Amino acid sequence: MSSFTALQISDYTKERLTAARFVTPTPVQDATIPQALAGKDVLATAQTGTGKTLAFLIPVMENLLKHNTPGIAALVLVPTRELAMQVVEQFNALRGKQLIPAALVVGGLSEGDQLRALRNGARLVVATPGRLEDYIDRGLIHFRALKMLVLDEADRMLDMGFIPAIRRIAAILPAERQTMCFSATLEASVVHLVKDYMKSPVRLAFGSTLKPSENVRIQAFEVSVDRKPELLQRLLAKETGRCLVFARTKRGADRIAKRLNSDGFTATMIHGDRSQSQRTAALAGFQKGRFRVLVATDLASRGIHVQDIVHVINYDLPAIAEDFIHRVGRTGRNGGHGVASTLFAREQRSEIFQLERTLGIKMERLPADHADNSRPVSQDRAPSAVHRSAVTHVSGSAPRTNRPTMVRLPGEVLQIQMEN
Helix, strand or coil: CCCHHHCCCCHHHHHHHHHCCCCCCCHHHHHHHHHHHCCCCEEEECCCCCCHHHHHHHHHHHHHHHCCCCCCCEEEECCCHHHHHHHHHHHHHHHCCCCCCCEEECCCCCHHHHHHHHHCCCCEEEECHHHHHHHHHCCCCCCCCCCEEEEECHHHHHHCCCHHHHHHHHHHCCCCCEEEEEECCCCHHHHHHHHHHCCCCEEEECCCCCCCCCCEEEEEEECCHHHHHHHHHHHHHCCCCEEEEECCCHHHHHHHHHHHHHCCCCEEEECCCCCHHHHHHHHHHHHHCCCCEEEECHHHCCCCCCCCEEEEEECCCCCCHHHHHHHHCCCCCCCCCEEEEEEECHHHHHHHHHHHHHHCEECEEEEHHHHHHCCCCCCCCCCCCCEECCCCCCCCCCCCCCCCCCCCCCCCCCCCCCCC
16 A cells, blocks of 8 residues: 555544654555454564554554453553553554553553553553563453454564463463464464464565565674774764664673763663663663664664664674674664674674574675775665575584574465565
């Protein structure tokens, strides 16, 4: 569809989308929303940054408008509190006056505020599995009126050990409901979860989910450890937009942010040792432009959605290949273009080669002194410097990411492949 106005949705939702300046749906939204509006279970695999949140929020809004009955009608489960907060923020920005604010159920924030939202009649709950189980065990929340369940970033919830909790939660939900599942990849455990709790799901697949977006130019700089701070500063100095820097450790993120600030950059940081209020303030400052650089550990590689990040810089290599995909996925979102730079030392060449083999990509190698001439990708053309190649299996144990990501499920009725 060329516009959200072509959707078979209420005039109210169309007005709210227009007010929020949502005009043209992304491919994920274009394919998912009509199926969800038809009441079908949906399983979608897609890269990060493809508009999945709106793809389930629009059907949720329509359901809430259509069935204006008391009780929690929709539950969205996500892996992190940051993602939960952003989903709630997006819903509350869209809902207008006809819908009640969503309730947030996560750890690390005021329980009083969360319980107050539930007592005020919230009909949409966005939660992390662990805290939701705690509320259920304490009898603080009930789902007798539930009509929709959304599992967002299901593979990440698997990585974080939430699948048993999800199973326990799903077991107490009404059997007659609509279920939507979104995942960047399909782990075997996720497949079993889908088979157990979804009914003849419509399967939607968008491109390759274990490769960076074609809209991102990927480059790598070989540089000695002692010259990495200088190279980072040079890469940042030539940018005018938001930049995201990834460090391997919390201490490393602190050290990088402190040095950048002392060198005149406005930088902040997010990692696991910072309090929730500190992390929220850092993200809000980054979104609003008070900070131009956000330094983060892989806590931020998923679930933190900030528009118009022009450059992602891997100051340290990620621990696993999937984290590289999710780091890079912070730029080049929703049809835009971006740059992802990776800094590595000579002794890390084998790790770079292994990363490329695992993901089936070839990074553009650049000397460190080329950083000043490495310009951002033009906004009116797709990058051409990233060369795709078939995944090559090497001797020894296979990398963690060399596994099928598209598994045919019983009852599949639709599959969409979108290759550039």
